[in-house]
Amino acid sequence: MERDLGVGETILSPGGRASARSPLRRYPERMRVARGTLLAFALFAASFALHIVGGATDQGWLFAIAVVLIYFFAAGFPFVATVLAGTPLGQQQRQATLVVGTVAGVAFTSAAYWAANGRSFAWWEIPAAAISVAVVSGFLFAVSKRRFGLSLSAGEPAPRPGR
Numbered sequence: 469m470e471r472d473l474g475v476g477e478t479i480l481s482p483g484g485r486a487s488a489r490s491p492l493r494r495y496p497e498r499m500r501v502a503r504g505t506l507l508a509f510a511l512f513a514a515s516f517a518l519h520i521v522g523g524a525t526d527q528g529w530l531f532a533i534a535v536v537l538i539y540f541f542a543a544g545f546p547f548v549a550t551v552l553a554g555t556p557l558g559q560q561q562r563q564a565t566l567v568v569g570t571v572a573g574v575a576f577t578s579a580a581y582w583a584a585n586g587r588s589f590a591w592w593e594i595p596a597a598a599i600s601v602a603v604v605s606g607f608l609f610a611v612s613k614r615r616f617g618l619s620l621s622a623g624e625p626a627p628r629p630g631r
């Protein structure tokens with residue numbers, strides 16, 4: 469069941485759908501996991517590129533901001549991927565996004581700890597990465613639900629602020 473886009477809705481809006489006549493169609497539901505994961509990876513990669521630029525230009529402030537962004541997008545990868553996948557998510561989509569996001573987040577956070585440890589692997593990096601991803605993403609999910617009313621649970625429409 470499709471409907472025309474209303475005022476303020478876009479193709480990527482959670483409730484927005486293009487009409488059958490419109491050449492712009494909303495992403496198929498099964499692609500939401502891939503979309504969220506790829507967009508989250510793009511943010512992580514952009515942070516990494518900023519880190520390279522900051523180091524190459526010897527601008528410590530830019531390098532420091534980039535490192536903070538790298539750790540945020542690595543440890544918060546499941547949250548960022550889930551948010552960018554859109555809401556509401558079905559149960560299978562939510563689980564897939566969280567599993568893929570958690571695996572990617574642990575890998576990226578482990579790599580960041582490896583780089584911070586002088587490019588030397590230590591036994592604590594993977595367990596610390598798993599704990600970091602769980603704590604940071606869990607905190608972001610809790611804050612987004614409590615403070616902003618963002619509901620990412622399966623099948624629940626996200627309430628609008630002020631309602």
